[in-house]
Amino acid sequence: MRMRRCVDKNDGMSGINIDIKNQQHLKIQEKLKHAPRSICFVVMTCYGFLSVRGFIHILALARKDRSNQNELDRDFLALVLVYLIEVLGAVVFGVSTLYRWSRRHFLEHHLPLVILFALTLSQNQKTQGRATSQHSEWMALVLLISFNEMTAALLAIWPNKNVDKLRVLPNMIIQFSLLLTETSSWFRATITQLFLRTDPSMWLTTLFSQFLLAAAVIHYSYLSKLSRIFVKLWLDKD
Numbered sequence: 001m002r003m004r005r006c007v008d009k010n011d012g013m014s015g016i017n018i019d020i021k022n023q024q025h026l027k028i029q030e031k032l033k034h035a036p037r038s039i040c041f042v043v044m045t046c047y048g049f050l051s052v053r054g055f056i057h058i059l060a061l062a063r064k065d066r067s068n069q070n071e072l073d074r075d076f077l078a079l080v081l082v083y084l085i086e087v088l089g090a091v092v093f094g095v096s097t098l099y100r101w102s103r104r105h106f107l108e109h110h111l112p113l114v115i116l117f118a119l120t121l122s123q124n125q126k127t128q129g130r131a132t133s134q135h136s137e138w139m140a141l142v143l144l145i146s147f148n149e150m151t152a153a154l155l156a157i158w159p160n161k162n163v164d165k166l167r168v169l170p171n172m173i174i175q176f177s178l179l180l181t182e183t184s185s186w187f188r189a190t191i192t193q194l195f196l197r198t199d200p201s202m203w204l205t206t207l208f209s210q211f212l213l214a215a216a217v218i219h220y221s222y223l224s225k226l227s228r229i230f231v232k233l234w235l236d237k238d
Contacts, residue, residue: 035095044157057136058140116211120135134209168226
């Protein structure tokens with residue numbers, strides 16, 4: 001009988017633990033309340049400016065001009081700081097500057113990039129700038145597509161379901177572009193170091209580049225979800 005009571009008690013505790021975990025999981029996924037409109041407007045402006053900067057950097061890279069790498073690093077650092085502030089806002093204060101984002105979105109999308117760039121930037125002096133320059137195209141593209149976050153911040157200020165619906169196809173193109181760029185940037189950095197050039201100063205940076213694979217997996221999952229939404233919204237006539 002004593003053993004039975006002990007088992008029953010443990011079963012009860014297991015059920016409580018499962019309920020707590022489920023509640024925590026739901027809390028992470030639930031949509032956050034929006035930050036004050038003034039803050040959302042500032043964030044929207046920042047994303048708009050960084051998107052323009054990304055376009056300028058892409059034009060320079062298309063001309064094979066890599067003389068502005070320091071400016072690209074600074075612009076990307078500004079983007080990372082915006083990401084970090086948004087993560088803190090979501091986790092600490094429970095507010096979002098982006099339309100219908102949850103804590104999970106910020107932790108899954110923003111936080112890995114913040115960590116990746118911080119680690120990579122820490123190696124920039126040791127590698128004479130190559131830690132970030134090997135990912136120039138990816139960095140410029142991430143800056144350019146900040147207009148996606150810009151529109152999400154705009155919707156947080158003035159919600160509009162029709163505008164949100166129109167964002168699906170451009171967002172699919174964005175996720176596909178990121179998937180290709182992250183994969184190619186990872187491949188170039190890893191294969192170059194492993195097979196074409198052995199540079200001891202680049203080994204740690206190459207290790208950090210593996211984060212790009214994780215980002216590619218995340219963007220693939222976003223693309224799959226957006227594809228289903230697109231079919232449901234625009235192609236499914238039932």
